[in-house]
Amino acid sequence: MSKLLVKADKGHGHVAHVTPQSAGWTYVGFDLHRLRPGETAAGKTGDREVCLVFVTGKGKASASGKDLGLLGARMSPFEGKPWSVYVPQGSDWSVTADTELELAVCSAPGLGGGLPARVISPDDLGQEVRGKGTNTRYVTNILPEGKPADSLLVVEVITPGGHTSSYPPHKHDQDNLPAESYLEETYYHRLNPPQGFAFQRVYTDADRNGVRDLDEAIAIEDGDVVLVPKGYHPCAACHGYDLYYLNVMAGPKRTWKFHNATEHEWLMKA
Numbered sequence: 424m425s426k427l428l429v430k431a432d433k434g435h436g437h438v439a440h441v442t443p444q445s446a447g448w449t450y451v452g453f454d455l456h457r458l459r460p461g462e463t464a465a466g467k468t469g470d471r472e473v474c475l476v477f478v479t480g481k482g483k484a485s486a487s488g489k490d491l492g493l494l495g496a497r498m499s500p501f502e503g504k505p506w507s508v509y510v511p512q513g514s515d516w517s518v519t520a521d522t523e524l525e526l527a528v529c530s531a532p533g534l535g536g537g538l539p540a541r542v543i544s545p546d547d548l549g550q551e552v553r554g555k556g557t558n559t560r561y562v563t564n565i566l567p568e569g570k571p572a573d574s575l576l577v578v579e580v581i582t583p584g585g586h587t588s589s590y591p592p593h594k595h596d597q598d599n600l601p602a603e604s605y606l607e608e609t610y611y612h613r614l615n616p617p618q619g620f621a622f623q624r625v626y627t628d629a630d631r632n633g634v635r636d637l638d639e640a641i642a643i644e645d646g647d648v649v650l651v652p653k654g655y656h657p658c659a660a661c662h663g664y665d666l667y668y669l670n671v672m673a674g675p676k677r678t679w680k681f682h683n684a685t686e687h688e689w690l691m692k693a
C-alpha cells in the first residue's frame with residue numbers, strides 16, 4: 424500500500440488520525456469521527472486551530488465554552504453544503520451526535536491570531552464551478568484565505584463520475600511567493616455509490632533521466648485519506664461513481680498559490 428494512503432477504519436468512533444508526526448510533515452492534521460446518535464467527540468486545541476466539518480449528519484456542538492446549538496443538515500456529502508465550526512488555539516470543543524454523524528477535524532498551527540470560535544453556516548460558503556467538459560468539478564470553499572483563520576485552508580470538491588479534478592496537475596510545495604506557496608494537503612475521499620473507486624496520482628517533476636522523487640498512483644476507495652506532502656496531485660473519478668473530497672491545507676503562509684505542470688498547461692486554454 425502507498426505510504427501516502429491512510430485507510431479510515433470502517434467502523435464507528437475515531438476512525439482516522441493524521442498528525443504532523445504521523446504524516447512526517449509540519450502543519451496539517453486530520454481526524455475523522457463516525458458517531459452514532461448520543462455519542463460524543465471532544466478535544467482541546469492546544470497550540471493548534473481546528474475547523475470541525477459536519478461531513479454528514481447533525482450534532483450539538485460547543486466550542487470555547489459556548490453552546491453552539493444543533494448543527495448539520497445534509498445526510499450525504501454529495502448534497503448541499505456543510506456546517507462547520509472554527510475553533511481557535513487554546514480552546515476546547517465537543518460535538519454530540521443527534522443522528523449518525525461523520526465529523527472531520529481539520530487542524531493546523533495556531534499563530535496567536537486571537538480569533539473567536541465561530542459557526543460557519545452553509546449560507547456563508549461560496550461555491551464555484553471549475554473547469555470545462557470532463558474536467559468540470561464543483562468546489563465549496565469552507566475556510567478560504569479570505570476568511571479569518573491563522574493557518575488553515577479548507578475546501579470540498581465534488582468530481583462527477585468520468586471527470587478529473589485538481590487537474591491540470593498543480594503543485595504547491597515551494598515557499599516561493601508570489602509564484603508558489605508551500606502547503607501540505609490531505610484529501611479525505613468519499614465515493615457515490617460507495618463500492619466505487621477513483622485514482623489519485625501524487626508525483627514530482629522528473630529529472631533529466633526521467634526519474635521522479637515521488638510518483639505514487641493510488642487507488643482510492645470510500646473513506647480513504649491521501650497525504651500530499653509535495654508534488655502534483657490530480658484525481659480521476661471513474662464512470663458511474665462520483666467522487667467527493669475534503670481538502671485541508673496549511674503551510675508557513677496562508678495563501679494558495681499553485682504551479683501548474685508546464686507540459687499540461689495547454690489544457691487551461693483548450
Ligand SMILES: O=C(O)C[C@@H](O)[C@H](O)C(=O)CO
Binds near residue numbers: 595
Ligand atoms: O480545482 C480543483 O479541482 C480542486 C483543487 O484545487 C484542490 O482543492 C487542490 O488540489 C488544492 O490544492
